[in-house]
Amino acid sequence: PESLIVEDAVLTYGKGEFATPALRGVSLTAKPGEVLLIRGPSGSGKTTLLQLMGAMKEPDKGKVSICGTPTTGLSQKRLRAMRLNRIGFVFQFFNLLSSLRAWENIAAPLDIIGMDRGAAEKRAKALLAEFGLADRADHFPKQLSGGQRQRLAVARAIAHDPPVILADEPTAALDTENGQAVAQILRDLAVKEGRIVVLVSHDHRLEPMVDREITIEDGRVVEERGPARPKSNA
Ligand code: ADP
Ligand code: ADP
Numbered sequence: 593p594e595s596l597i598v599e600d601a602v603l604t605y606g607k608g609e610f611a612t613p614a615l616r617g618v619s620l621t622a623k624p625g626e627v628l629l630i631r632g633p634s635g636s637g638k639t640t641l642l643q644l645m646g647a648m649k650e651p652d653k654g655k656v657s658i659c660g661t662p663t664t665g666l667s668q669k670r671l672r673a674m675r676l677n678r679i680g681f682v683f684q685f686f687n688l689l690s691s692l693r694a695w696e697n698i699a700a701p702l703d704i705i706g707m708d709r710g711a712a713e714k715r716a717k718a719l720l721a722e723f724g725l726a727d728r729a730d731h732f733p734k735q736l737s738g739g740q741r742q743r744l745a746v747a748r749a750i751a752h753d754p755p756v757i758l759a760d761e762p763t764a765a766l767d768t769e770n771g772q773a774v775a776q777i778l779r780d781l782a783v784k785e786g787r788i789v790v791l792v793s794h795d796h797r798l799e800p801m802v803d804r805e806i807t808i809e810d811g812r813v814v815e816e817r818g819p820a821r822p823k824s825n826a
């Protein structure tokens with residue numbers, strides 16, 4: 593399995609007097625089987641970096657390679673295909689579709705990648721069971737608790753079996769217990785299933801779940817730590 597590699601990425605928003613440098617030459621490697629945490633103050637470039645790692649943007653300079661395929665110079669269509677095949681996104685506020693039932697939220701993206709309806713429903717319900725939501729399959733998001741919604745969002749993110757999971761503040765809207773449950777699920781996706789898991793978070797409660805930590809400030813990596821502790825499933 594191959595890593596997700598960012599090499600000397602530079603990205604500036606806007607031009608001339610409105611130019612806002614977001615990344616000023618960032619390099620990092622996220623490896624299969626490992627949870628990588630990206631931290632830094634607001635405005636330091638974390639979201640932009642996650643967007644590069646998820647093939648949502650290309651850098652102005654430098655390179656991003658997702659499991660062996662560079663994103664540089666790809667057409668919008670190829671970038672989209674790369675996102676669909678390789679990336680699972682988890683967001684702070686879940687981004688669930690309120691008019692769809694829990695299982696349909698998972699099945700909808702599978703539909704987009706061409707899985708037939710029956711198979712998508714089966715896969716959705718198997719994932720719900722795996723995440724302790726079997727009895728919530730027909731509920732709508734607003735009928736679920738915050739922790740249940742985030743578990744549903746993680747299930748949706750991995751439904752198409754992507755090698756890379758990117759999560760932006762996945763536990764920020766959750767209480768301690770639900771935050772820990774979601775963190776453990778993300779950790780298992782890396783350690784037990786060999787996926788690449790990258791988290792952007794301010795949540796100190798996540799630190800014990802993380803293998804490596806990168807701090808960015810003002811568009812640059814200022815600190816890199818880890819492995820913080822011996823690798824285990826704990
Ligand atoms: P986070 O809480 O993850 O740090 P932000 O609140 O900084 O995120 O940004 C959220 C989103 O808003 C980002 O994805 C970014 O694209 C957009 N954004 C941030 N700053 C600006 C800005 N100055 N102008 C326009 N859009 C912005
Ligand atoms: P973080 O996620 O760490 O808060 P971002 O990547 O959202 O950082 O933003 C990095 C810098 O880029 C900030 O100065 C922000 O204001 C700016 N920025 C982010 N998105 C946009 C955008 N769409 N347009 C203009 N400036 C942006």
